[in-house]
Amino acid sequence: MPVAMVVIPWDFGAVITIYRAFMRGLSLPIMILEMLVAILAIQQIAHPAQKLRNLTLKYKLGIVSLVLIALYTSIFVAIEPYLSIISLYMWIIHILFGFGVFLIFMEVNAIDRRMVWKTILLGLFTYIVILIFVVVQNLDNVNFDWIGGLPGMPNVRQLGYLSVVGFAASTAFIDQPHRSSVYILGFFTASISLALAIWSGTRGSLIAVFAALSLSALFKKELRTSHFGGWLMASLIVGIAIAWALAIPHEAFGFGRIIGSIHENYDTVNKLSSGRGEMWAGTINKILERPIFGYGERQFQFIVPEAQGGFKQPHNFILQYLLQWGFVGAGIFFYLIFQSILHLYRKTNRFFDIGQPELLIISSILFYSLYDGALFAPYSIAMLIFAFAFALAAPTQPAPAPAADR
Template sequence: MKLFLILIFFIFYFFGLFNNNPEYSSMGAIFLFLSILTVSGLILFEKKIYYDKKINFIMLVSIVYPLFFSIYYYLNFDTLNDKYFYLLFQLAVIYFIFNLGCQLSAYKRYISYIIFLFMTFLVSLSFLFGKASIVGKENIYASILLILLAFVISSDLKKIIKILSIILVGFGIFFSDARSSLVAFSVMLLLYFFSKYIIKFKRILLFSVIAFSLFWISYIVHLYETGKGDSYNLLIYELTGKQLYSGREKMWGQFIDSIKDNPMLGYGLGVDYGSIANIEYSTHNLYLAILIQQGIVGLFLFIYLVYYLYIKSIKNYSNPSRNFIFLIIPVILLQQNFELSLTQNNLSIMVIFWFLIGIHSFSNKTDPSV
């Protein structure tokens, strides 16, 4: 029954990706909800619940922290609104789906086969639905492909399947024209093929990615505000046909100025970006979003959670090239310089990312006969 529920989850989740496509969003939302509901049934068949006390504590603090300060945000910034509670709900979904994944460590191989078929169908349908396949949005499509690829190549499937997966995802990301995911794809391959050398510098790698990400934000703003980036922008455009600037550089500067006014606690999950910068929807940057909404305290909690997951997984797996978390964490943190999907804005990415992270958080169970 558990194997059947896992399969149904991925089938429902596959159709749930239509949620990102404006033409089919209502249907997709239903299937996405059904996918979460289906996998929730796994708890009924568990004799023993697997969980990590420290990870759960950090996650619960990350939920309680913005809830505890909700009155403060309301009184000072009037940000206690529907958006505030919806984003809090998304944090709760992350906590829930991660712990569900923790129960399925023994089924990694079975799940890897399903994901390989999943990727094959997803990329193949791009010939019918366009370069973003059924997802409809190139950046979301490419991000999901990255997450799925990392899981397959970190599995114990045959080498030919892994090679086919790399070619398949490389094709999908290249033709999706998602630049941030293409860079992330290249970094993932470097981590995979040179893992035995890079693993020696695991902490340096992780904190270098985080430091680079925080530096990148201020550096792009500096180039824009001083005019020093105009020549770089022109050069990159002549070489690649793409611009260095994308409109983010202006609004990021406005966000940084706002963060300086309330750096520790931020303005709350429901803060109106339009009141800070000339934008209504998103910062297009995970780090900026956390700093604006939850301040330095919130960013510290997020980094500590990621660090603990990253280091714990490396200790549990003797072969780093077979470690999903080692492959995906630096890659996805790098990509989130241009996206905002790990903790909010896109349930499709959040659900699959934290679900698979949960699956790889335990390594002490043996793969059952399937």
């Protein structure tokens, strides 16, 4: 996916064409890939409509209700209705993508699940090679936009989403120390993923990774071993060393930015949160003005003064969905998320049978979305949906045989 975000809009050079701005601004390459997966599932899998009809009534009613609320707010409320309608179509594609991933992996009886994560890491590191090329080429370019001009990234902070996914995918290989090449691959990719977050000055992704590890360790004993602790500390040290050795092209990058953003702004919550406190307060005020159905999708920058005309979401997914769908729509959306997590909890034996990468992606992106746009950016939404669908499609572990009476 990250490579497609660069290649499809051909996101190179200083000239920003209308096509390039439109494609990268809405992350449409992600939607194209998701749609292709959905079409592939429909074409290759027998009776996909019948499988979709197996959805429970609460899911069907919830999805239809959200679509109707989104249509109503887009037509009658939204200041920029075309953005709201585009976002609705994007959500429909996200849902179809999730079904497609689930159906495809349900049909594949025998699959090396590690190969899936290797493929994701290959795409991520191909993107990093492209990123390195662009950075090296522009190190001396005083006019280069380091915040919004990196290939495929509307904002440099979105590199954090790639870092989170890359680290999570790397954990698929840590339980094979007897296979040195595979084990080294996991260590190397984890270190690079952490280095990407540190080099780009994205503290949010580091917080999300370690919060997800803490939560996931409650369910995965592999994450509570001294072996994993040593692997994690070593990968973090190597990641810091790599980031420290790389050229820092802008003051918004690097380990110094992460430390400075905490040390220099500790005196008030709003400064420490990079202005989030004011945005959240402004968003709450607007939510209370239209509490039932909200304002429509992607309207934040037009209706919340604290957005300063630039931010497209309030950096908190709860406020984001309350603003766009009101308490009715957001309540339905949160209920569907809760039911999905509950279903996954039961399907995977209380998360004990879920793969480490899937669990880490789900927990890190959900945690990340509490203080960032992880449930606004199409890439992180797509990876969250992929992790859910991939986990649900995994073969069910047979229940242990009951002990014989003694």
